[in-house]
Amino acid sequence: MTDVIIVGGGPAGLACAIELRRHGIPDVLVLDREQEAGGIPRHCAHQGFGVRDLRRALSGPAYAQRYVELARRAGVDIRAETMVTGWSPDGALEITAPESRESLRASAIVLATGCRERPRSARLVPGSRPEGVLTTGLLQQLVEQRSPRIGTRAVIVGAEHVSFSALLTLVHAGVKVAGMATELPRHQSLPGAAMGAALRYRVPLWTRTALSEIRGLPRVEEVELWDFGTGRTRSLACDTVVLTADWIPDHELSVTAGLELDPGTRGPQVDTALRTTHAGLFAAGNLLQGAEPADVAALSGRHAAAAVARWLNERHPWPDRVPIVCRPPLLWISPNAVSSGEPPPRDRFALRSNAFLAGPQIEIRQHDRLLWTGRVRRMVPGRSSSLPASWLVEVDPHGSTIEVQLAAQRH
């Protein structure tokens, strides 16, 4: 039986594998269902990958290649074109590969299956169902392939970092970008991003604006945009709609394993050591929440390796845990359970809000005890804020659920 099987060969899975080999674990197997391992960064042409983990600034493809190379050099067995389709009744992984179908067991399994952008159907956008409705992930790959599927005039839905990446991708592919629409009152990227887009590429940013209908067949002909501020709708001619952000963890295997999911992140609930609710099953990277940058996902994978190694060496009882829940407008916290004083990845918790908040006072309570309170710098939807982990030692692991909320909302 293999020591560890890691499902997903992106930054998190590969970083976990490399760290496990560094811990001296002999059999580390990484399975990736794509043609090559490396994960989503393979398709991200822009620079800036690897700052936090590799102390470099690489392009996405170079970063992905680097991790695959580091893993191979570390003695990790990587199998690409190999998909885990489900679980057998005895907890083995059911795997399809080009020449085989097998059931593989391991002493420890790490799920590192990443996240994806939600499609048009999940976003409940009415209208016809024509060609030309893409997510950023799909757009990037189509541009790589110089596919004729990319049109000539696009509308971008969303205004997060990834949305501005989509903008650059479209511009460099020669596609006219008619505009960018976000339902929020402001964009959620770096200061100057929207101004830059408007000045350099003449792309307007429409805030408080929703995509209310897609029209046309067989290809998109126009979209309807609904401005919440004025209440008016208008039509905009285009042949491509790029739906950006609105991430969801790719949690199929987590669900079919019967793992408890965190309702905020919709990824598997994990404690600070990245253990899921099943003994021997761990999770790391953007499967936990969508979407942190690739290097943060890699550090998450690296962090999980310590707990995996400990499990393999000790087979300790799987610890009890207390979940952490967030009250609106706070959306989720990651990790989202506490079983011990073990620190979370990067010694911090990631917190997200669904509203813009200026210097919110956050409170963390367990029952009536205030575990921590502090002010967080502005919160922007779609971007994580950090909470320290110093309060972990105060937690009663057999006590009631931990609650995270804004100070003004005490009951």
Added chain:
Amino acid sequence: MTVRMPNIGELSPRPYEQAGRIVCFCERVTLGEIEAALGSTIPPVDLDGLRRRTRVLMGRCQGFYCGAPVAALLREGAA
């Protein structure tokens, strides 16, 4: 408790249960099934036709993962 409704693609035996290069992960559609459709007597001429015959692009991700590889296969198949 999770209640599962089988996917349409899980109602009868599928090639991925024997082996294969799965291209559409959500619906477990193998490269062989796509090539068989493209090589059939009356092949599909566009993505709509291909997806109806094979289930590609019809899963939860709606082409996030497989959209580009499938588009490339259709282009090659049509060539």
